[in-house]
Structure formats: C-alpha cells, structure tokens
Amino acid sequence: MKKLVLMLVLLLTFSLAVGAVAPQTGGELSVGLDADPPMLDPHMSTARVDRQVFMSLYDTLVELDSNLNIVPGLVKNWQVKNDGEEYVFELREDVLFHDGTKFNAEAVKFNFERMLDPEFASPRKSDLDLIKEIEVLDEYWIRIILSEPYVPFLATLADRAGMMVSPTAVEKYGADFANQPVGTGPFKFVEREIQDHITLKKNENYWQEGLPYLDKVVYRPFPDGNVRVINFASGDLDFIDELPPKDVEKIKNQADLNLNMASGLGYQGIWINKAKAPFANDKLTQALNLALNREAIVNVVFGETAYVANSPFPPGTVMHDENRESVKADPAKAKELLKSAGQASGYEFNLMVAPDPTAKQTAQLIQSMASQVGIKINIELLEFGTLVDRLMSKNYQAALLGWSGRVDADGNTFRFFHSEGSMNQSSYTNPEVDQILEQTRKVADTAERKALYKQMMTHLDQELPYIFVYHPKEIKAYKDHVHDFVAYPDGLIRLEKVWVTDSE
C-alpha cells in the first residue's frame, strides 16, 4: 500500500512537472538527412528520403498514430461499405492549400485522377489501381468504389498516395510542380538548392489550431553517415535521421544529445535473382541461407539497433509471428545441400553492395560465413543509383538491399513475391503464393490474414526469392533544445508538434 501511494505521488509530481512546460512558438530547426530528396512531388516520388520532407509539406487523407493505428487526417470520418468495395469519406472543411485555394472533394478527385493517369505514370498508380469510380457527393463528401475489396486501402492513403497536392498549383506549374511544391501541410516550401538545402517556413493557416510551433525548417543532405554525425555532434544540425549504429554509444554518452530508437517497418537482406544461375536451383540458395549466422551479424554490426529477421514482418507489426523460429546457422546441413545439388565444392556468385559503411560490413560478414561452406561471394561495390538500376533491369545475381517497409503487411510482400508484383525483381513465380497474396488483400480479419501469411512463408522458406537477414530500427538523434519529438515505427519525422528552446 505504501508503495502504491509513493508511486501515485511520484506519478503526480512527474505529470505536474511535465505539464508545467508549455511549448514555445518560434525558432528554427535544421535537420540532417541521409540523402538529397530527389523528387518533391509525392505522386512521382520513389525515394524514402523524399517522405521526410513530405511529412512537413503535405497532409495525408488518413494518418497514423504512433502505434500505427489509422486515425483521421484530412478525412474526418470514413465508412467502409459493401464488403470493403466502397469507401465514403467526409473531409475537413477548414483546410487550405498553401496557395490559398480550398481543399475539398474536387481536389481529392483531382489528386486521385492525377495518380491514376497512365500518361503521368505515377509510381502510386499500382497502389490505387483497384479504384473503379470516384464520385463527388458534396463539397466535402466523396465516394470511392473499388473493383474488388482491398484491405490495405486506408493504410495506402496514410502514405504518399494519400498526400494531397494543390490542383491549382499543378495546373500552373505542370511538370515543374516538384520544384515549387504546394500542399496543405504544417510548413510551406520556400526554396531549395540541390545537394545543399531545402527551406520550409511555417504555414500560418494550418488547420490544426496553434500548430506548428516552429517558424522555419531547413533540411540538409549528408549522405556520409560520419559527416552527418560530426555536423550534428559539433556542428549546427539540431536533428539527424539514420544515425549510424556504431555511433549510438557515443551519442548516449553525451549529455546534451538525445537518441530515439523505434522498431521499424522494414527489412534488410539479400535479393536473389532466381532467373540466373546459380539461384535457379533452390538447394543452392538454401545452402546460402543456412550458412548465415544472423545473430552474429546483428551483434557485430548493429548491436541493439536491429533485430534478427526471418520474415518480411518486423517485431511490433501486426503480422509478425512470435512463434516463428529464426533460421539458425547450420554449415553442416548447408554442405549436405550443396552435395545433394551436385555441387559439393560450392559455388560462386556476385553480390551487389552499396558503398555504405554498414552495408560493406554486413557484406563482408556474409562473405566470410558463406566461405565456411564453400560458397564464394564476390562483393561488387556499386554506387546506389547504379545498383538500383541493375536490380530493376534484373541484370544481377544477388544484391544486398532492403525495403524501408510499409504499415500494412501487403506493402512488404505483394509487390515482391506476387508473380505480377511491381517489384518482383527476383523473377519469382509460384501460383500458390500468388493466390495467397491475392487472398490477403480481401480478408479483413487479422487472425485469418496472419494464417495466410504464415502459409506464404512456408513457400518462401523453401524457394527463397529473398533472404531476410535483419530488421533495422529507426534511429534519430536530436539536441537537448528540441522538444516533443515522437518517434513512429515508419521512421518518418513529424515536426508539427516539435518545438525548440533557445540553444544558448
């Protein structure tokens, strides 16, 4: 009883202390990103880093809370009817685009039509392809009819496909829109200098009362992790994305620097091109899979900043299967597999790797582990753009490259493992997997969906179009004068509620 009282008192004082600090308005924040965002139009963007800036420039139709539940955004209320084939949205009435034009049902329709336009060739088109009809019911009511049920639809609208751009600005600037983006978000675009900075200022007319707190946000690209950390720890950056794992201890030990780690949505591992030797033979791929000691890789390279992976669903996400056993390194069995495949002496292949220090370390560990069973890996260091080009043209044997992850499990699977998937760069085809993946899009019940994905994994475990190695966590670091930053598992930086005190 005494303990309980003590706890209550402590809790009360604590909450009072927290409550006493009121957010300050004003000030500016400079954010160090891991790359220069290539494309500031959410309907054309393909890079993860773009989304960091989008979170400030645009709002999404629905939003996520920090536990990844879908909550209202620009859409105030929604109804799902007709077994999930019909969505009715009620929009907020107090939203203006940065150019002063009104956000309404017509604007939403314009945005969807823009993304669905085959000539515009938006990467978002595949997310929205099931839309059959868009009907404006009223100035702030809109109905979307899908050709078949699509469970991940709302989750998709919490991402780039749900980001609303100003129709007036799109018509005015045309193809140049990405250089003068206009959204509804908490910050407005001011200017950008390629490879140097992107400057945004406060949106005075933001629909969320009293927000944002900051006057100005500057994003600066630092592709080299070491340079990013130095500019943060002893330079003028207030906040950095993607802290290199090795610097976690260092930041922790510095009293005026804060670290924020959240489990992520993505996975990292090895792309396997099943259309090319040696990976046309499943046994040879399985041998490679069994040669890997994932615990060791995570321990040595990532420490507490990653989890061992055995599926596309990281811990903390709905579809993650706690009971699934992770693959244990088993060199003896790997050698047996090689023998039964008629290649007892092993085989050789090229692994494409981006020249990032963490990727290089991981690649060398994998290389050394594979060599224990007789598999010779030639590491091919390629500049990131070249690597992605070769992956997209399927001109490779294997590649060490991950996926940043999506809120709905569908975004981590369908596009890669369905034979018609938009990113099936493994040339993987299995009619049963196709059927399962199609089914998961129609089943709303979580347990039932989980069972389906479990069934999919039994196929992936054998045929290995991708070897899952680890799930990276999202790591951000920021200085002491930055307050109220909340980390989300999607790793995106939301700044509308962040405020700063004078750093002096």
Place this chain on the structure above:
Amino acid sequence: MTKAEILRFWKKFRKNKLAVIGAAIILIEVVLALFAPFLVPFDPFQPDYVDYLKGPGNKHLLGTDSLGRDVFSRLIYGTRVSLSAGLISVIIALVIGVPIGLITGYYQGFLDEFIIMRITDAMMSLPSLVLALAMSALLGAGLKNAMIAIGIIFTPRYIRLVRGEVMKIKEVQFIEAASSLGMSDLRILFKHILPNILSPIMVQATLSIATGIIVEASLSYLGMGTQPPTPSWGTMLSSGQGYLEQAPWIALGAGTAIFISVLAFNIFGDGLRDVLDPKLK
C-alpha cells in the same frame, strides 16, 4: 654490373645512413609480403563475433577492426597489395614508357614533337589522382585496374625522362662511332644507349613506387581500388575513419604503414640518386 662495381656502389651508398634505413625497411616489407601467410598471428579474413573493436593489447597486438579481424595481420597482408601495386604499376610504366622514350629521343621528328610530346604534356598537366580516378571509373573498380591506371599515369614521366637522356647521349662520340661502324639502330639503342641511361630510370622508378603506393591507397580509400575483403591500407584507412573515436587504432595502423613505406621508398630513392647520378658526383 661487375662485382667491383657493386662493391663500389655499396661503399658509397652505406655512407648515407638514411638511405640504408630506407632500404632496410623495404627489405623487411618485401619479406613480410612474400611470407605473409606464415607470419600473421591470425587469419586476416576471419571475423571474430566476440572480440570486435578490441583495443591493442595482449591477444591482438594492434587490436581488432569493426568485424573482429586482427588489425596487425591485416596490415601485414596489406603490404602485399601496396608493394605489388607500387611495383607493378611502375613496371607497366617502364614497359610502355622506356621504348617510346628511346625511339622518340633517337629519331625525334614530327611524331615526337607534335604528337607524343603533346600527349604527355596533356597527361602531366592533370593531377595524377584525378586522372587515376577517371581511369579507374572507366576500367571499373578493382586492384588490377587500379594498377593499370596508375601505370598509365606514370608512363609520360618515363617517356620524357628517357627521351631527354637519349637526346643527351646520342651526341656522344662512342655512339657516333658505333653508328659509323654500321651498327643497327636497334642495337645501338638497346646495347649502348639504354645501359648508359639506366641510373636515372632506376632512381625515378624507386620514387614512383612511393607515389604508386599513395595513389593505390587513395583509390582504395575512395572505393575504386582493392575490393573487400582483401586487406589494403587504403581500405583499412577508409573503414577506420568511421571509428576514429571508438577505435582509432584501425586508421592509425593503416596510416602509419602508408607513411613508413612511402618515406622508406623516398629516402631510398634519394640515396640512390646521390650515388648514381653523375651530375651530383
């Protein structure tokens, strides 16, 4: 060279204490490179999943790197890459540069004046690292291509050097005598001219090895040279750079190794010049 000549050379050379130290270091490095597999305390390729980023101490003489590989063993293996890169690139430059230099110097004329010399001018006006980077990008990353790139970059120096020496010596009487006796040009070039201009070539080659080591390390540092997991001082320096605070011994070891080797080749080269160059006699 006769035995007497070698003795005479050694008598003069050993007076230059610095050069002797340089030669000794080079000798040690050659031994390390040749017998690396027998000399290393650990397998330089074998990661250690427990003892990574361990400082210099009892088990690992110079500590371990970010993957738990023994830094000392990797430095010894790195000697192979650096020495062979320096040596092979210079050999490439000699094989291409010396014959061109001999011919252009002996015959001169239009080809020499307006084509070969202008090409060498153009190549020498660019910083060698920039040229090496461009060439590696063209040929593709890798140690072999890095050596070829460095070799090609060194070539103009040898063309110019040899050409100048040939032009000087071909006016000397014994060459004129040989020619008036009806000796063929080829024989004059290789039997009489080349042996007499070997000294400056040797000095230049020794100094070039030092530059070759630096350029290879720079290319590897930038990711265009030696590819992982082969240990090279340049790649060790670049991977150690990220750990300057956590594990300074990685970059420090590689940096010191580069520094010592380059210094050794330079002082040895200088010593050679003092002994061999007739102008300084």
